[in-house]
Every structure is written in C-alpha cells, then in structure tokens.
Amino acid sequence: MASKLTTSNRAGWAFALPGFGLLTLFIVVPFFFAFFLSLTNQRLISPNPTEFVGLDNYRNLLSISVLSIEPETDDAGAVIRDADGTPEYPRVRTFTRNNPDFQQYAGMREWFRWHSGDTAKVVVATDLVFWKSLRNTLMFVLVVAPVQGAIALGLALLINQRLRGINVYRAIYFMPVVVSIVVVSLLWRFLYAEDGLLNSILGTFSFGMFEGRDWLGNKDTALGAIMAMSIWQAVGFHMVIWLSGLQTISPTLYEASSIEGASKFQTFRYVTWPGLRNTAVLVLIVITMQAFALFAQIDVMTNGGPLDSTSTVVFQAVERGYGKQDISGGSTISVILFLLVLTISITQRYLTREK
Amino acid sequence: MAAIASDNHGLRLIMRYVVLTLIAIIFIFPLVFMVMSSLKPDLQLLRDTSSIRAFLPVGDVSFDNYTAAFNRAPVATFIFNSVLVTGVTVLLSLLFCSLAAFSFVFMNWKGRDVLLSIVLATLIVPFETIAIPLLLLVSKLPWIGFEGFEIGWLNTYRVQVIPWIADGLTIFLFVQFFKDLPSDLIEASRVEGASWWQIYRRVVMPLAGPVIATAAILKFLVMYNQYLWPLIVVQQETYRPVMVGLGYYFQLNPAWGEIMAYLTVITVPVLAFYLVLQRAFIASIASTGVKG
Numbered sequence: 001m002a003s004k005l006t007t008s009n010r011a012g013w014a015f016a017l018p019g020f021g022l023l024t025l026f027i028v029v030p031f032f033f034a035f036f037l038s039l040t041n042q043r044l045i046s047p048n049p050t051e052f053v054g055l056d057n058y059r060n061l062l063s064i065s066v067l068s069i070e071p072e073t074d075d076a077g078a079v080i081r082d083a084d085g086t087p088e089y090p091r092v093r094t095f096t097r098n099n100p101d102f103q104q105y106a107g108m109r110e111w112f113r114w115h116s117g118d119t120a121k122v123v124v125a126t127d128l129v130f131w132k133s134l135r136n137t138l139m140f141v142l143v144v145a146p147v148q149g150a151i152a153l154g155l156a157l158l159i160n161q162r163l164r165g166i167n168v169y170r171a172i173y174f175m176p177v178v179v180s181i182v183v184v185s186l187l188w189r190f191l192y193a194e195d196g197l198l199n200s201i202l203g204t205f206s207f208g209m210f211e212g213r214d215w216l217g218n219k220d221t222a223l224g225a226i227m228a229m230s231i232w233q234a235v236g237f238h239m240v241i242w243l244s245g246l247q248t249i250s251p252t253l254y255e256a257s258s259i260e261g262a263s264k265f266q267t268f269r270y271v272t273w274p275g276l277r278n279t280a281v282l283v284l285i286v287i288t289m290q291a292f293a294l295f296a297q298i299d300v301m302t303n304g305g306p307l308d309s310t311s312t313v314v315f316q317a318v319e320r321g322y323g324k325q326d327i328s329g330g331s332t333i334s335v336i337l338f339l340l341v342l343t344i345s346i347t348q349r350y351l352t353r354e355k
Numbered sequence: 356m357a358a359i360a361s362d363n364h365g366l367r368l369i370m371r372y373v374v375l376t377l378i379a380i381i382f383i384f385p386l387v388f389m390v391m392s393s394l395k396p397d398l399q400l401l402r403d404t405s406s407i408r409a410f411l412p413v414g415d416v417s418f419d420n421y422t423a424a425f426n427r428a429p430v431a432t433f434i435f436n437s438v439l440v441t442g443v444t445v446l447l448s449l450l451f452c453s454l455a456a457f458s459f460v461f462m463n464w465k466g467r468d469v470l471l472s473i474v475l476a477t478l479i480v481p482f483e484t485i486a487i488p489l490l491l492l493v494s495k496l497p498w499i500g501f502e503g504f505e506i507g508w509l510n511t512y513r514v515q516v517i518p519w520i521a522d523g524l525t526i527f528l529f530v531q532f533f534k535d536l537p538s539d540l541i542e543a544s545r546v547e548g549a550s551w552w553q554i555y556r557r558v559v560m561p562l563a564g565p566v567i568a569t570a571a572i573l574k575f576l577v578m579y580n581q582y583l584w585p586l587i588v589v590q591q592e593t594y595r596p597v598m599v600g601l602g603y604y605f606q607l608n609p610a611w612g613e614i615m616a617y618l619t620v621i622t623v624p625v626l627a628f629y630l631v632l633q634r635a636f637i638a639s640i641a642s643t644g645v646k647g
Contacts, residue, residue, distance in 0.1 A: 012464025019455030321487030
C-alpha cells in the first residue's frame with residue numbers, strides 16, 4: 001500500500017475529514033469534556049460562572065466509611081439488651097448529624113451494617129443512592145453477562161443443527177432484538193404486574209400453588225425481573241454472534257473427533273469450545289458494555305424504585321445531569337462509569353488473552 | 356433392530372422440534388400478546404390475562420384502540436420524525452463513514468494511522484458515558500450565529516441527526532470490508548488516471564453492497580430505537596420520535612389498550628421489515644462478530 005500511486009495527503013484528509021471531524025466533535029470532545037466538567041460545579045442553566053472545584057464531586061460521590069458503634073450500657077457498664085438478648089445501639093444519626101466529635105461522618109447515611117461481637121459495624125456513605133446504584137449495576141453485569149452469554153451459546157448450538165425449518169426458529173429467536181427495548185420494557189411491565197400474565201401463567205402451571213406477586217413493586221424481585229427481561233430481549237443478538245463463530249470451525253475437526261469416537265461432551269470440550277475462543281471474548285465484552293449501560297429498562301419500568309433497588313449508574317448520571325440539571329454531578333458519574341467499563345474490558349481481555 | 360433404531364430416531368427428531376418450539380413460544384409470546392391486546396377494550400384485555408385468551412383474537416375485537424391512540428397524540432408526526440431522522444442519519448452515516456474508511460484503507464497520507472487508532476478507540480466509549488457532556492455541548496453550540504440572534508440545538512432535527520452520523524463501528528465495518536478488496540484494483544484505476552472520487556464512486560462502492568447492507572441495518576436499529584438522546588434533547592412534540600412519544604399514554608390511569616395499539620403501530624413495521632430482510636439482518640449482526 002505504500003506505493004507512490006496511492007500517496008495523496010490532500011485527498012486523504014479530505015475524504016477522512018467529514019467523518020472524522022464529526023466523530024471528534026461528538027464523541028472525542030464530549031468524552032474529554034466529561035473529565036473536565038467533573039472537576040467543576042457546572043450546571044445546565046445557571047446564573048453563576050462555572051468554578052473549578054477539584055475533586056469535590058468525586059469526594060461527595062465516593063465518600064464511604066465504616067462506623068463502629070458500641071451498644072448502650074447502663075450505669076454499671078453492662079450492655080443493655082432487649083427481650084431477645086439483642087443489644088441496643090445508639091442511633092446512627094447521633095454520629096452523622098451535628099456531632100462535633102465525628103465531623104468526618106457529617107451528612108452521611110447508613111447503607112448496611114454487620115456485627116462483630118457486640119459492636120455494630122455500620123457502613124455509611126454521603127451519596128447512598130450512588131452506592132446502591134453502583135451495587136445494582138455490578139449485580140446486573142455479574143448476573144447478565146455469564147447467563148446471557150451461556151444461554152446464547154446454548155441456543156446457537158441448538159439452531160446449528162441440520163433440521164428442516166430451522167431457519168424459522170432462528171428468525172423467531174432473533175425477533176426480540178429488533179424490537180425496541182422501550183417497547184419490550186413496557187410490555188414486560190404489563191406481564192410483571194400483580195394481576196399480569198406472568199403470575200397467571202405461573203399459577204396455572206403450578207396448579208395454583210404459586211402466589212402472585214408484584215414483581216417490579218417488590219425490592220427483592222425488581223432487579224431480578226429486569227435482568228430476566230433484558231436477557232430475553234438481547235440473547236438472540238449474541239446467539240447470532242456465537243453461531244457465526246461456530247460456523248468458522250472447520251468440519252474436518254468434527255469428522256476427526258467422530259472418527260476418534262469422542263462423546264458429544266468431549267467434542268464440545270476439545271473441538272467446539274477452543275474454536276470459539278475469539279468469539280467468547282467478543283461476546284463477553286459486548287454483553288458487559290451493554291449491561292453497564294442499563295438505562296431504558298429502568299426509566300420505563302421502575303424509575304429506579306422501589307427504594308432505589310433498581311437504580312443504576314447510568315440512571316443516576318441522567319437523573320442528575322438532566323433531571324436535576326447538575327451537569328458536573330452527572331459527568332462525574334459518567335467518568336466513573338467509563339473507568340469501570342475500561343477496567344473490566346481490559347481485565348477481560350487480559351484473562352482471555354492468547355496464551 | 357432397524358425398526359427400533361428408526362423409531363428412536365423419529366422420537367428424537369420430534370423431541371428436538373418440541374424443544375425448539377417451546378423456546379420459540381418464550382420468544383414470541385409477549386409480541387403476540389401485544390398485538391392481540393391492541394384489539395381489545397381495556398376491561399376485556401385485563402380479564403383475558405388470566406387465560407389463554409390473552410393470545411387469541413376473541414371477544415369484543417375492534418380497531419377502536421387504534422383510533423383512540425391516534426386521537427390522543429400526534430402519532431403520525433412521531434412516526435414521520437422517526438422515519439426522517441433514521442433515514443437521513445443512515446444515509447449520511449453510510450456516506451461519511453465509507454469515505455473515511457476508504458481513505459484509511461486505500462490512500463496513504465500523513466496522520467492516517469493516528470486518526471484510525473482514535474476512531475477504533477471510540478469503540479469502547481459507551482454513548483451513555485458521554486450523553487451528559489454532549490447535552491451541554493449541543494445546548495451551547497451555535498447553529499447560525501447572527502448578531503444577537505442564535506438558534507440553539509435543542510428541539511431540532513439536527514440535534515438528533517448530526518451527532519449520530521459518524522461512529523466508530525460503521526467506519527470499522529467499512530475498513531474491514533475494504534481491506535479484503537484487492538489493492539491491484541485501486542492501483543490499476545490510478546494508472547488509468549481515475550480520480551479518487553471516481554474510484555470511490557465507480558469502483559469501490561459498487562462492490563460494497565454487503566457491507567452497506569450490514570452498516571445500514573445496524574444503524575437503522577440504533578436510530579429507530581433511540582430513547583435516551585431524544586428524551587433529553589427534545590421537549591417539543593413537533594420533533595419527537597416514536598419511542599419518546601410513548602410518554603403521552605401514561606396519564607394517571609394508563610389506557611392499556613391504547614398503549615398496546617401504539618406499541619403495535621411502532622413495532623409491527625419494523626418486524627415486517629425484519630422478516631422480509633431476515634437474512635440480511637442476521638448476517639449484519641454476524642459480520643460484526645466474525646472479524647471482531
């Protein structure tokens with residue numbers, strides 16, 4: 001390609017510039033802009049000039065502490081216990097509000113606690129909602145990435161057989177991918193309702209043993225319900241990627257393994273799986289990135305509730321940056337999200353590298 | 356012996372189809388439910404969810420929900436907006452991205468490798484992480500700046516189109532495809548005295564059918580299904596696309612029949628499009644994976 005014939009600096013730039021210019025203006029610039037904004041107090045519409053505030057945004061977002069609380073004691077120094085023998089503790093509020101001895105905890109709120117002996121260890125955070133959102137997002141990624149990847153592989157293996165009409169099944173499994181996630185979220189919101197379709201199906205198949213519940217209205221089931229729906233919607237996409245990976249594996253390898261008398265499992269373990277290595281990396285990275293971006297489902301189905309149990313990092317970024325017009329706060333969350341995605345995709349690449 | 360073996364074979368075949376069909380039902384039932392419900396009055400719709408009737412066009416079936424849905428919101432406007440924004444973006448994206456890819460692959464120029472690596476690096480930036488700074492950026496961007504008269508970007512078509520024209524994935528797909536074309540082809544055309552534009556127009560693009568289809572389909576899916584971006588940059592109904600238009604149907608008591616009708620209207624054309632071009636759709640997803 002280094003031929004003189006193809007050397008053309010002016011034309012080269014001219015051809016690349018329209019596309020590259022737009023890409024720079026609308027992806028590269030906002031990307032660096034996010035880092036800059038996260039160090040300021042920028043708001044969407046504000047009469048005051050923007051000020052540089054350093055790492056304050058990060059401090060507010062990320063401050064977290066563990067507070068050790070000793071149980072209340074009576075005058076003799078014995079621990080006061082209630083009827084069950086559980087010690088009584090002073091309220092967390094007494095440490096986090098107007099307490100000059102514990103300035104470092106000012107304004108923080110309790111996230112969760114555990115006990116070591118009689119001492120209660122209380123985790124407190126300034127921005128509790130952000131921490132919950134971060135936890136929800138990580139939970140979502142940790143469940144959806146492997147489960148969706150595995151189901152997609154299972155489906156790909158299933159439709160990779162020679163059967164009459166297999167294309168019809170392939171088309172159907174892929175169908176939800178084409179439908180907007182917004183539409184899908186609304187439909188499933190209806191399916192998940194207390195008097196909805198899912199409960200009546202489960203009720204019928206368990207002969208009435210199953211008691212209906214409001215899947216999205218309960219903080220213990222809401223995130224799981226969103227995970228299940230998200231897997232359902234996008235699994236066809238990854239199925240197709242796996243399928244294209246499967247079709248790159250040479251048939252002679254399968255012939256050889258069948259001549260050797262390998263079992264189905266052995267064939268999968270020693271022929272199919274090694275042949276899917278690159279596909280696996282791709283599928284995992286794509287699913288993980290999509291999972292971190294979880295937003296539309298939340299916005300349409302739960303708005304982050306109940307009790308922040310489905311709030312996610314992106315939902316918080318939008319909620320603050322747009323809803324509360326706090327551009328710097330939203331940008332700070334965006335930067336943290338980007339660093340997370342980057343860390344995880346680097347880790348994935350490292351773990352799945354060619355040895 | 357042979358009879359037993361073939362019986363066994365037949366049974367296994369049936370089992371396979373049973374499994375495949377059960378899974379197919381899982382994938383398709385919400386969509387069937389959507390279409391059927393759109394034909395029923397609210398009361399019946401809610402009652403039917405407790406039985407198989409939810410999936411059948413039975414009872415008081417009519418198109419009343421569609422009439423009501425169109426009366427409640429300017430549905431035609433939303434559809435027009437979505438089609439316009441999607442169509443224009445897909446076309447411009449194909450043009451700009453293929454031009455850039457063409458110069459990255461076939462032309463030698465200073466800075467080429469640096470620019471290409473920047474393009475590829477953008478692939479790992481999720482849109483969601485730049486949405487908020489981009490919002491501030493477009494809210495400050497002047498369009499035509501006269502003295503004392505500036506039109507911002509919010510509430511326009513351009514804010515829905517221009518930021519989406521160039522993207523790393525589309526450029527990447529074209530680059531991958533162009534790399535496989537024989538370079539002799541280009542050099543021969545150069546020797547013949549063809550200009551770069553002529554080579555692009557007459558030699559390369561006519562061969563690029565498969566990648567054009569791939570890129571167009573992926574871009575179409577992204578654009579038509581847009582939600583977050585129009586949600587934050589478009590407040591006026593005149594410019595709203597279909598996904599954001601859904602907001603109109605959520606009053607205090609959502610009218611589910613109307614919602615189902617609206618969902619059907621905005622989804623069925625896409626599904627029909629998909630069923631007709633099924634192979635191309637699946638190939639487009641597959642080709643993002645093979646070479647990735």
